[in-house]
Amino acid sequence: xxxxxxxxxxxxxxxxxxxxxxxxxxxxxxxxxxxxxxxxxxxxxxxxxxxxxxxxxxxxxxxxxxxxxxxxxxxxxxxxxxxxxxxxxxxxxxxxxxxxxxxxxxxxxxxxxxxxxxxxxxxxxxxxxxxxxx
Amino acid sequence: xxxxxxxxxxxxxxxxxxxxxxxxxxxxxxxxxxxxxxxxxxxxxxxxxxxxxxxxxxxxxxxxxxxxxxxxxxxxxxxxxxxxxxxxxxxxxxxxxxxxxxxxxxxxxxxxxxxxxxxxxxxxxxxxxxxxxxxxxxxxxxxxxxxxxxxxxxxxxxxxxxxxxxxxxxxxxxxxxxxxxxxxxxxxxxx
Numbered sequence: 258x259x260x261x262x263x264x265x266x267x268x269x270x271x272x273x274x275x276x277x278x279x280x281x282x283x284x285x286x287x288x289x290x291x292x293x294x295x296x297x298x299x300x301x302x303x304x305x306x307x308x309x310x311x312x313x314x315x316x317x318x319x320x321x322x323x324x325x326x327x328x329x330x331x332x333x334x335x336x337x338x339x340x341x342x343x344x345x346x347x348x349x350x351x352x353x354x355x356x357x358x359x360x361x362x363x364x365x366x367x368x369x370x371x372x373x374x375x376x377x378x379x380x381x382x383x384x385x386x387x388x389x390x391x
Numbered sequence: 392x393x394x395x396x397x398x399x400x401x402x403x404x405x406x407x408x409x410x411x412x413x414x415x416x417x418x419x420x421x422x423x424x425x426x427x428x429x430x431x432x433x434x435x436x437x438x439x440x441x442x443x444x445x446x447x448x449x450x451x452x453x454x455x456x457x458x459x460x461x462x463x464x465x466x467x468x469x470x471x472x473x474x475x476x477x478x479x480x481x482x483x484x485x486x487x488x489x490x491x492x493x494x495x496x497x498x499x500x501x502x503x504x505x506x507x508x509x510x511x512x513x514x515x516x517x518x519x520x521x522x523x524x525x526x527x528x529x530x531x532x533x534x535x536x537x538x539x540x541x542x543x544x545x546x547x548x549x550x551x552x553x554x555x556x557x558x559x560x561x562x563x564x565x566x567x568x569x570x571x572x573x574x575x576x577x578x579x580x581x582x
Contacts, residue, residue: 261454261455261458275421275422275424275431276424276431276444276446277433277442277444278444280446282455309454312454313428313452313453313454314453314454314455315424315425315428315429315446315448315453315455315456315459316446316455316458316459388422388424388425
């Protein structure tokens, strides 16, 4: 088993651009809310994960950080009408980020505008389908 | 049993070798990606009438080169209904630093050196492998041939035509029997 920091690979059908099945690879991290600032999340990413995510690849890679409540009891609420899952993901592409002198972690900024929603994922895959980047 | 090739082997496959293979199998290039870092290849699947797609990496410096070659093999495995190792053996032009267990099937008689033919398993199938041997390996090969012993040898495997040649040999021993050249004594190994 090869650990290249990719936790999930997505291949979508029905790409409308030159790539029929646009692919995206995700590195997934989960953390509680204490990394949130006004406009960014600042996430300390392990050096190996940082380097694996910024290298030049044919299938684009993004980092997704999912925020969860500090209190375990607040993660999930289930009632008759609804199932409420308390988390919001944010994404960023580390492509072409520079090499670092750090030895253990790199603090990565994820814009709070980059919420990882269904719509966001769809438009990322569309851009990839047209030969672009996330 | 290994059924899926590892990244080390996948990264030895040259892009133009896979390109030639795809062309031969009826695939067509439909476009390039990211400044010629990759290419989109398509083929129509007769049974489903859908277009199949392979993203071919063109630069070996890509961080995911081996993985993308692996993806291509996975697609080909489904389309051609044969194992990835089978397909790989058609693509493979050389494998460095490989260890093979084989039997000696032919020796070209010479004074103290010559070409020895082995049959061993390469990429999941029996293959003919030729090796140029000098002493003392040549004598070992003769012994293996006469006594029907198998050998283990290590080197770089290079495809030439329909068979392989083992070069840069750095190991050649008989299996099951430890033959000490210095003392001319045969001892059986405990397996």
